[in-house]
Amino acid sequence: MNAPAAAARRAVVTGLGFITPIGNERAAVVASLRAGQHGLAPVVFYGNPDLPVKVAGTVKGFRVESASWRDWEWPPGYEIPRETLRGLAPHGVYALCALAQALRDAALSPADIAGDETTGLFCASAGSAMLTFHHLAQTLAVRGERGNPMGVVSSIAGTLNFNLAAHFHITGGVCGFVSACASGSHALGYACDEIRLGRLQRVLVVSAEELNAETLVPFAIMRALSPAADPRLASRPFDCNRDGFVGAGGAVAIVLEESGAAARRGARVQAEIAGWGQAADGYSVATPHPEGAGLRLAMRRALADAGTTPADIDYVNAHATSTPVGDRAEALALRAVFADAGARPRVSSTKALTGHPLSLSGAMEAAFCVLALTEGFMPGNPHLITPDPACAGLELPRACVDAAPRAVLNNSSGFGGSNVCHVLRAPAP
Amino acid sequence: MSSQPILDPSSKLDRFPIEVRDAFRRFRATGEPADLQMVVLAVLRDHMPKRSSVPLTEEMRLMEDLGYDSLAVAEIIFFFEDLFQVRIENRELPELRTVGEVGRFVARKLGQKPAAA
Numbered sequence: 357m358n359a360p361a362a363a364a365r366r367a368v369v370t371g372l373g374f375i376t377p378i379g380n381e382r383a384a385v386v387a388s389l390r391a392g393q394h395g396l397a398p399v400v401f402y403g404n405p406d407l408p409v410k411v412a413g414t415v416k417g418f419r420v421e422s423a424s425w426r427d428w429e430w431p432p433g434y435e436i437p438r439e440t441l442r443g444l445a446p447h448g449v450y451a452l453c454a455l456a457q458a459l460r461d462a463a464l465s466p467a468d469i470a471g472d473e474t475t476g477l478f479c480a481s482a483g484s485a486m487l488t489f490h491h492l493a494q495t496l497a498v499r500g501e502r503g504n505p506m507g508v509v510s511s512i513a514g515t516l517n518f519n520l521a522a523h524f525h526i527t528g529g530v531c532g533f534v535s536a537c538a539s540g541s542h543a544l545g546y547a548c549d550e551i552r553l554g555r556l557q558r559v560l561v562v563s564a565e566e567l568n569a570e571t572l573v574p575f576a577i578m579r580a581l582s583p584a585a586d587p588r589l590a591s592r593p594f595d596c597n598r599d600g601f602v603g604a605g606g607a608v609a610i611v612l613e614e615s616g617a618a619a620r621r622g623a624r625v626q627a628e629i630a631g632w633g634q635a636a637d638g639y640s641v642a643t644p645h646p647e648g649a650g651l652r653l654a655m656r657r658a659l660a661d662a663g664t665t666p667a668d669i670d671y672v673n674a675h676a677t678s679t680p681v682g683d684r685a686e687a688l689a690l691r692a693v694f695a696d697a698g699a700r701p702r703v704s705s706t707k708a709l710t711g712h713p714l715s716l717s718g719a720m721e722a723a724f725c726v727l728a729l730t731e732g733f734m735p736g737n738p739h740l741i742t743p744d745p746a747c748a749g750l751e752l753p754r755a756c757v758d759a760a761p762r763a764v765l766n767n768s769s770g771f772g773g774s775n776v777c778h779v780l781r782a783p784a785p
Numbered sequence: 786m787s788s789q790p791i792l793d794p795s796s797k798l799d800r801f802p803i804e805v806r807d808a809f810r811r812f813r814a815t816g817e818p819a820d821l822q823m824v825v826l827a828v829l830r831d832h833m834p835k836r837s838s839v840p841l842t843e844e845m846r847l848m849e850d851l852g853y854d855s856l857a858v859a860e861i862i863f864f865f866e867d868l869f870q871v872r873i874e875n876r877e878l879p880e881l882r883t884v885g886e887v888g889r890f891v892a893r894k895l896g897q898k899p900a901a902a
Binding site for chain 1: 800833834835836852854856857859861863866869880
């Protein structure tokens with residue numbers, strides 16, 4: 357990540373697309389982040405209202421509950437031909453819409469990227485547990501004699517890369533990332549490197565997650581979800597009474613370009629990914645290191661890669677999902693990196709508003725950071741009532757702060773103690 | 786999840802136009818070849834990777850003319866197997882090149898005389 361040859365090339369964001377619980381386009385997302393308006397809604401899975409999962413960050417304007425694509429509906433303005441649809445999972449529909457939106461935002465047409473050997477596609481997805489279950493159940497019912505020929509490409513973890521690469525005719529390079537809740541951040545980080553190393557001029561980063569029983573109920577079984585029915589109480593990162601995360605779905609797409617290439621085509625540069633870093637806990641399969649050791653190191657590496665100090669960071673978009681153990685570990689790591697260095701950036705977790713969309717979260721929150729930089733605000737912690745004492749020394753504004761950050765840090769942590777951080781800053785004038 | 790492993794074959798046609806579902810019901814009741822051909826044509830049209838309203842004719846080739854790929858051919862095979870509760874072997878696939886061949890193949894599988902075109 358610190359290769360000297362990379363120094364001259366910078367990775368900049370030129371397009372964003374949003375299909376999220378708090379809005380399906382940029383202006384709606386900005387409005388929700390500024391107002392502290394959540395996108396959580398009541399849910400019942402498996403027809404069982406007794407399950408300890410009552411609310412989720414739902415995706416509006418889509419009907420993708422069925423295992424058959426013939427039943428699906430999506431908002432107007434997106435064209436999805438049958439030859440693409442038949443290979444998609446529900447979160448692939450979100451992803452295709454988000455990418456179409458991001459390309460428009462970047463003033464790129466599908467023809468601009470089709471067959472362009474300098475454009476790559478990096479995706480983050482955990483696959484579709486719903487479709488895997490459905491297809492295998494069908495095949496089991498006929499003792500393996502037949503099934504859906506599109507079953508594999510629509511359900512396994514690479515489903516986003518397979519389908520979007522074929523649909524948009526991507527030839528520069530295509531791959532996928534699977535590190536649970538750090539997946540989207542890994543995709544963005546490695547996309548940044550690919551550009552800084554001069555291998556690609558442009559990378560489309562697409563991250564998506566499904567919201568259905570097959571994805572979410574297993575987390576209730578782990579006792580990782582909040583059982584609360586009131587959205588404001590269910591997702592309240594850093595609060596001392598938090599009791600688990602709230603699941604969510606959606607997709608975000610980010611168009612990342614080499615700054616020189618973006619300038620040559622007259623693209624509007626929205627932010628620079630100034631650096632990134634990763635480190636691991638080496639501690640547990642499912643819980644973070646109690647003091648956030650891996651996250652602490654990942655933050656320091658990201659700051660060093662970006663050539664920034666803790667004092668340069670005005671806002672941190674925390675990973676904090678509203679779980680008792682995870683938020684505490686992150687708070688301690690943030691204190692070690694910032695408070696101990698005398699720095700007090702504003703810190704918030706936008707998962708209070710969106711819920712936690714797992715593989716999507718890192719890329720979604722990086723895109724929120726771009727919005728904070730371009731629109732001049734720092735999201736607050738609207739559901740925070742009583743901060744956990746572990747947060748002592750951290751600046752946790754309740755309301756949105758109406759001021760432009762110079763540089764921001766985005767944190768992500770996933771199962772197995774995988775931690776990834778990005779530093780983003782406003783484009784050089 | 787709304788769709789489950791197929792129990793009632795006619796549920797495969799839930800998203801098809803009413804006249805196709807009616808034709809399938811009539812075919813099951815009377816064995817009328819024209820009704821069977823209507824269902825076969827509707828299934829072939831539904832599985833075309835690119836939507837088209839061009840009328841399907843007997844001589845049209847699935848791959849060259851209708852844009853089918855090997856996966857779409859596999860999809861219609863499994864669809865017909867579920868819908869008509871028949872088994873289609875891999876060695877029979879080369880017989881399924883044109884719209885007319887598919888219609889005659891399905892009719893033969895079901896013990897029907899092919900309908901007049």
